[in-house]
Amino acid sequence: MRPVVSAILLALMLTACTDPAPRGGGDIVVIGDSVMAWNGTSGASIPDTMAKTLERPVISRAVAGAQFDNASGLAGAVGFDIQRQMPEGRWNWVVMNGGANDLASDCGCGACDAVVDGLISPDATTGAIPAFIRKVRASTGAQVLWMGYYAGSGQGSFAGCRDDLVEMENRIARFAAGQSGVTFADSEDVIDRKDRAQFAGDNTHPSPKGSALIGRYLAEQIARRDPRSQTRR
Numbered sequence: 001m002r003p004v005v006s007a008i009l010l011a012l013m014l015t016a017c018t019d020p021a022p023r024g025g026g027d028i029v030v031i032g033d034s035v036m037a038w039n040g041t042s043g044a045s046i047p048d049t050m051a052k053t054l055e056r057p058v059i060s061r062a063v064a065g066a067q068f069d070n071a072s073g074l075a076g077a078v079g080f081d082i083q084r085q086m087p088e089g090r091w092n093w094v095v096m097n098g099g100a101n102d103l104a105s106d107c108g109c110g111a112c113d114a115v116v117d118g119l120i121s122p123d124a125t126t127g128a129i130p131a132f133i134r135k136v137r138a139s140t141g142a143q144v145l146w147m148g149y150y151a152g153s154g155q156g157s158f159a160g161c162r163d164d165l166v167e168m169e170n171r172i173a174r175f176a177a178g179q180s181g182v183t184f185a186d187s188e189d190v191i192d193r194k195d196r197a198q199f200a201g202d203n204t205h206p207s208p209k210g211s212a213l214i215g216r217y218l219a220e221q222i223a224r225r226d227p228r229s230q231t232r233r
Contacts, residue, residue, distance in 0.1 A: 025089025032097040034064035044208040049215025061085040068098035069128045091142040109160035124174040148186035153199040190217045
């Protein structure tokens with residue numbers, strides 16, 4: 001690994017910060033990448049909005065730059081592997097996203113068919129994502145809510161990944177439709193790519209307004225399926 005890359009990775013590791021999970025589990029845990037984690041330092045991330053809307057405890061373990069399937073032992077150990085973000089114990093809900101950084105890192109948002117197939121097969125039955133969701137369901141008892149990505153505003157850093165991300169999430173949606181206790185929710189349903197106020201300056205990540213829209217949307221998905229929740233507007 002080149003020195004510059006090593007220095008960047010070390011800086012990310014030193015700044016990666018996740019909420020501590022209570023021993024034995026909890027209510028709602030969020031795992032994923034920077035879309036989930038963005039605006040967290042100001043208390044305006046997607047998980048922050050979910051907690052306020054549902055008036056339930058939400059633990060976020062999401063880390064900017066995380067891949068869904070990161071083979072690097074050191075990076076994965078400090079949160080850059082989404083699967084390894086998952087804390088032990090029993091949970092009522094696990095909210096997750098991921099895959100964009102896998103495409104950017106493993107195939108440069110170019111010829112990504114093999115990477116997509118490794119995450120979830122064309123028939124939407126096997127791959128790292130279905131295997132992990134099944135494991136979470138079996139080991140924690142949680143319902144799983146997968147958040148789909150939205151299209152960026154203009155030419156963001158993942159513009160070249162768009163087609164592959166759409167294909168990946170079409171497969172995830174088909175998988176979820178055939179599984180008990182698994183829901184796919186597309187954040188694109190509430191994000192308007194023409195409204196620049198919903199995006200951070202990089203045209204890719206959500207602004208506080210964007211995080212709030214997505215957070216309330218995910219909270220509503222949970223409330224519809226969980227009689228304990230009443231969303232607060």
